[in-house]
Each structure stands twice: as structure tokens, then as C-alpha cells.
Amino acid sequence: HLKRWDDRGKGLLLDLAAYSVIAESNVAQHFPDYAYNHPLMTPQNKIYSDSTISRFIREIDDNDRVDFLNSWNATHDKNEKIYVSYDSTNKNCKAGDIEMAEYGHPKNDVGAPIINYSIAYDMTNEKPLLYESYPGSIVDVSQLKYMLEKIRGYGYKKIGFILDRGYFSKANIQFMDSCDYDFVMMVKGRASFVHGLIMEHMGEFESKRACSIKAYRTYGITVKAKLYADDDTDRYFHIYYKAKKQASERARLEADLDRMEAEMDKIKGREYKLPKRYEHYFKLTYHKDKFYGYEEREDVIERELQLCGYFAIVTSEKMTASEALNLYKSRDISEKLFGSDKTFLGNRSFRVASSQAAEAKIFIQFIALIIRARIYTLLRKRKAEMPGKPNYLSVPSALKELEKIELIRQPNGNYKLDHAVTATQKVILGAFGLDEEWIKAQARLIGKDIQNAAMPEEQKDDDEDAENEEY
Known part of the structure; x- marks a missing residue:
């Protein structure tokens, strides 16, 4: 659905949407910190500065x-x-x-x-x-x-x-x-x-x-x-x-009436104009703009008590x-x-601070809501299938649990999983049709991508030549 966008634009848009879902924030200044600890969708996992992010947001137009x-x-x-x-x-x-x-x-x-x-x-x-x-x-x-x-x-x-x-x-x-x-x-x-x-x-x-x-x-x-x-x-x-609704509504109405009566008792003899809501429940008496008393409209109150x-x-x-x-x-x-x-x-x-940027942020949040709605739907279906209805299948809890899956840089520059996938993480991944083997495969691909992005251009050329010779 993003045909008009180049790879950089698509990556930044989706990274900002993912940032909104995972970090629960839309502050552009904090995006580089998020990007440093998460795989990105921009080419070569490139981390852009907050000023570049702000400029990108301003460039998203009506079309x-x-x-x-x-x-x-x-x-x-x-x-x-x-x-x-x-x-x-x-x-x-x-x-x-x-x-x-x-x-x-x-x-x-x-x-x-x-x-x-x-x-x-x-x-x-x-x-x-x-x-x-x-x-x-x-x-x-x-x-x-x-x-x-x-x-x-x-x-x-x-x-x-x-x-x-x-x-x-x-x-x-x-x-x-x-x-x-x-x-x-x-x-x-x-x-x-x-x-x-x-x-x-x-x-x-x-x-x-x-x-x-x-x-x-x-x-x-x-x-x-x-x-x-x-x-x-x-x-x-x-x-x-609904009987429970009746009890709560009656209690709320009675409390409101008591509060209004207490308020009116305080202002007797003073110049004061009460809101129209008071006139709905009480007949109010004024003399030369001074409030002097009130009387319940019993028919109104009784009807509303009946409708609770x-x-x-x-x-x-x-x-x-x-x-x-x-x-x-x-x-x-x-x-x-x-x-x-x-x-x-x-x-x-x-x-x-501008209309264009406000429209763009609303658009980015809508993309994020599409993603989060899908996560919510799949987790809710998984939870319905399980006995006990575990509380870690809410969106915030599931994302927090999956955040524990990390790649650690090894002494030789390679990136590998820090530890095995836990049983809880497997249940959450299962909601999306994923498993531990998928995580391992993605870890290898991301690790290689990060390693290549950090490698000098000359070494990249040598490695590509070596791979071609081996092939």
C-alpha cells in the first residue's frame, strides 16, 4: 500500500509506527535511542537522527x-x-x-x-x-x-x-x-x-x-x-x-441529589445563579437575584429512579x-x-508546531494502530484458546516479554542470541504463527545485516569476491 514511497521512506515510516507500538511514545528525540537497540526496516539498519526524523515527518504530504x-x-x-x-x-x-x-x-x-x-x-x-x-x-x-x-x-x-x-x-x-x-x-x-x-x-x-x-x-x-x-x-x-446497573445508577442519582442539596443549603440568602441541571430536579426560589430555597420535583426524581x-x-x-x-x-x-x-x-x-506535521503524526499513528490492532486480535484469539486466560497475552505484556529476546555482539563481531527462547515467549510467538526456529533464522539474518552495515566498503568487496569464488 506504499507504492509511492522509496525504500528509505517506507523503512522510516514503519520504524516510526513500530516505535509508537513498542516504546509507547511519539517523541522524535527519543527515536535514536530506540533504534540503537532494535532492528530497523531502513536499508542496512541505518539509524537516522531526530532532526532527520522531524524533517521526514514534515515531508509527508496529503497525497x-x-x-x-x-x-x-x-x-x-x-x-x-x-x-x-x-x-x-x-x-x-x-x-x-x-x-x-x-x-x-x-x-x-x-x-x-x-x-x-x-x-x-x-x-x-x-x-x-x-x-x-x-x-x-x-x-x-x-x-x-x-x-x-x-x-x-x-x-x-x-x-x-x-x-x-x-x-x-x-x-x-x-x-x-x-x-x-x-x-x-x-x-x-x-x-x-x-x-x-x-x-x-x-x-x-x-x-x-x-x-x-x-x-x-x-x-x-x-x-x-x-x-x-x-x-x-x-x-x-x-x-x-440490568439489576447491577440499577443499583449503581440509583446510588449515583441519590448521591448527586444529596450533593446538590448540600450546595444549595450553603448559598441560601446569597446572590447566586444555579446551573440548569438543578432546575431539572428542584423548584428554585429567588428574590431579587438572591437564592432563598428549593423544593424537590418529586415526579421527575421518581421517574428517573424508576428508569435506573x-x-x-x-x-x-x-x-x-x-x-x-x-x-x-x-x-x-x-x-x-x-x-x-x-x-x-x-x-x-x-x-x-505546524499543520503539516500534525497531519503526518496522525497518519503515522493510524499505521501504528493497524499494526497494533492485528497484534491485539491475534493475542485475544490465542488467549481464548488457552485454559486459565494468562495475563501475559495482553499487548503491553506480550511486547514487554518479547523485548527480552536480544542479540549480543560476540568478540569476533558476530551477533548471536543471548539465550534460548522461554516457554512464555513461545506461547506468545505461537499466536502469530512463529516459533523458536523462526527466531533463530531471523537472528542470523539480522546479525549478518548489522555486521555488513558496520564493515568497511573494501572488506565488503573482498567478502563478496570470496563468496563468489566459493560458489
Whole structure:
């Protein structure tokens, strides 16, 4: 998928992606230290300085990124039915020359502009499909339509989207219908059009064993209804109840109410304007801008206490409550991928000062996420096959264990394995279809490559002549 890149460029790009996965960092200044202790994909294992790395990042342009995404998506079977999980995040940005950095609605507000970016993850084949970066002032619900158009542009036909409640809007639903795309979407249980359905069917399924979804200790039923008044199509509403969720939500609501009451007791008689959230649960009394008292809205609180433990998923495609919940829960994989992007790959900060470099780092991180997603998938399958579910088959633990496999330079200049492959390392390698013999073969090839790279040119010529004569 990197046809336009020369060997040096391919090697550097893949080395930076591997560096992100293994070192959990994207700091260019630390790359030479990583490169000194790891085999590289650049020709002759050449170690480039941090200034060269920074210059290389700035040279990655829009055509490089677009060509890769076009090639990456061209290989997928467009007639295969796939479900795509779509999610987004944002990064606070204090650099002055990044055009995408705008004030918006950050998840962690530090008073700085933000950059938004999102990932579409193919749940069926377990791999990232594409990413987007867009200005921080654009809200997620508005961006979804543009992502759907990109997906359609790649030629995907039989596709469904797994979305969280942040993408719910009438316009998005109608656009997905126009594209003939299915969707699985979480909706807020307290939303007016949902809680009516929940209240209508409350008591019909919460303890019926036929409605039990054992994997999640949840009970669920499916009903048909319209999403909005002028909806042309019946949707499938899957209503769920979970006793453990009910207990935690009730406790949280009671604690919130106690906290709000304590706060209001402190400010009685003072000039103070309480947030609208307080008005939802209490009737507030003011006199000449001074706060004087409050009274519970009992009907509101009682209704919300009744709704604790209930949630709903709406789908365009007919399926059971169990199938809908399994599909939505599979979205956890893509959410962990985003967790990786911000934590495991060291990408909490971009460490750039220009728009071009920011776009390039996001692109490199996407390459790294493709690699890490594959590692995660294979390790997860291996773990499922084993009794006891060993904890060393997580990505960080497995990489840390494999880091112990080292080549040591011998007195004659040759490089050899420092010690035999351990039993744990063999299990991890087995997840990728590799074994100890493969490690030994790679060790010989890498050792010879490093030895040749360090050899003077004249000696290389003599060795090549000797090899030719022997042949």
C-alpha cells in the first residue's frame, strides 16, 4: 500500500509506527535511542537522527496519506456485509500555527483550542478502515454525514454502523437510510421518545428467563416503533434491564441529589445563579437575584429512579435483543483502540508546531494502530484458546516479554542470541504463527545485516569476491 514511497521512506515510516507500538511514545528525540537497540526496516539498519526524523515527518504530504487510504480500502471485499464502529476523540492544542485547532467541546477542557479526529473500525474483519481529522469547532454529530460520504466513495455497499448516543440525530438517520446503510445505535434511556417505551413495557420481561442474555446478566426484549413522528420506517427498539446497573445508577442519582442539596443549603440568602441541571430536579426560589430555597420535583426524581437500570439500543435491521447487544458490545474493541491511541501509543501530545506535521503524526499513528490492532486480535484469539486466560497475552505484556529476546555482539563481531527462547515467549510467538526456529533464522539474518552495515566498503568487496569464488 506504499507504492509511492522509496525504500528509505517506507523503512522510516514503519520504524516510526513500530516505535509508537513498542516504546509507547511519539517523541522524535527519543527515536535514536530506540533504534540503537532494535532492528530497523531502513536499508542496512541505518539509524537516522531526530532532526532527520522531524524533517521526514514534515515531508509527508496529503497525497501520501490519501493514496495510502485509497489503496488500503481498495483491497476490501465491497460485497461483504460488515459492521463498522465509528468513534472520535479530541486533543488539546497550544501550538499557534495549526489551522485545525479551534475552540470546541473538548472531553478534557483546559481552556485551549482542540483538534478532532475519528476512526472507522471494521468489526467484521477486525481492522481500522480509515481516519479523519477535522477542526475542533465541529461537533461529532455533524461530522458523521461527511464520514458516511467517504465510506460510500470507497465503494462499500453492504455496511452497518455501530454508533454511540453522541451521533444520534434525525438528519444522520435519514442520511444513512438514503445510503441504504444499517445502524446499531445506543440511545439515552431518559430521552423522551425512549422512556415512554420503557415505561410501557416495564414489568413484562425483567425476570423472564426467556428474555435472559446470560453473557451480560441482562434481560431484554424487542419492540417495533418509529424513531420520530414523521419517520417512514419502523425501527427495532431493544429494551434492556440490568439489576447491577440499577443499583449503581440509583446510588449515583441519590448521591448527586444529596450533593446538590448540600450546595444549595450553603448559598441560601446569597446572590447566586444555579446551573440548569438543578432546575431539572428542584423548584428554585429567588428574590431579587438572591437564592432563598428549593423544593424537590418529586415526579421527575421518581421517574428517573424508576428508569435506573434500563437502557435501549435501536437498530434498522431486524434482530433479537441478544444479537443487538452483542453487536454493540463488540464496539469495546474499537474503544480500546482509541484508548491505545491516547495511552499505549504515547499520543496524548502531538509535539508538533505546524499543520503539516500534525497531519503526518496522525497518519503515522493510524499505521501504528493497524499494526497494533492485528497484534491485539491475534493475542485475544490465542488467549481464548488457552485454559486459565494468562495475563501475559495482553499487548503491553506480550511486547514487554518479547523485548527480552536480544542479540549480543560476540568478540569476533558476530551477533548471536543471548539465550534460548522461554516457554512464555513461545506461547506468545505461537499466536502469530512463529516459533523458536523462526527466531533463530531471523537472528542470523539480522546479525549478518548489522555486521555488513558496520564493515568497511573494501572488506565488503573482498567478502563478496570470496563468496563468489566459493560458489
